Amino acid sequence: MMKKKLKMVIAMTKGELARYNFQNGCNCAQAVLLAFCEDYGMDKDTAMMIAASFGSGMAGLRSTCGTVTGANMVIGLAKGSSRADANAAFREFAAAFTEKNGSIVCKELLGMRIKTRLTCADLCQDAGDLLEKILK
Numbered sequence: 770m771m772k773k774k775l776k777m778v779i780a781m782t783k784g785e786l787a788r789y790n791f792q793n794g795c796n797c798a799q800a801v802l803l804a805f806c807e808d809y810g811m812d813k814d815t816a817m818m819i820a821a822s823f824g825s826g827m828a829g830l831r832s833t834c835g836t837v838t839g840a841n842m843v844i845g846l847a848k849g850s851s852r853a854d855a856n857a858a859f860r861e862f863a864a865a866f867t868e869k870n871g872s873i874v875c876k877e878l879l880g881m882r883i884k885t886r887l888t889c890a891d892l893c894q895d896a897g898d899l900l901e902k903i904l905k
Contacts, residue, residue: 784898
């Protein structure tokens with residue numbers, strides 16, 4: 770008789786999944802997009818390629834935070850059939866992210882690290898969690 774191996778499946782929030790993705794080699798934009806892409810019909814390989822140059826504030830320029838650009842890509846997948854709906858959802862996300870973290874700009878977020886103690890992994894989780902609420 771064959772013994773079956775039991776696998777424990779742990780449900781993760783989208784924020785936890787985004788954090789996990791970041792901690793396992795994704796840049797911040799990839800981490801967030803990858804957490805949601807399959808929900809909207811995009812395969813993971815395509816998501817990884819699309820978001821490749823958006824990490825570290827867009828190609829390392831430290832401008833708009835990669836977690837924010839990744840979230841905006843997800844919003845495009847979810848609401849892109851209506852420009853007005855997509856813009857409204859992104860504005861809601863940006864306001865909530867700024868309220869929670871102080872900015873949507875990478876270099877500003879990095880500059881506040883001493884005060885806030887936030888890591889990029891934390892920001893990935895925040896972006897995923899906020900986005901999950903907005904897209905419900």
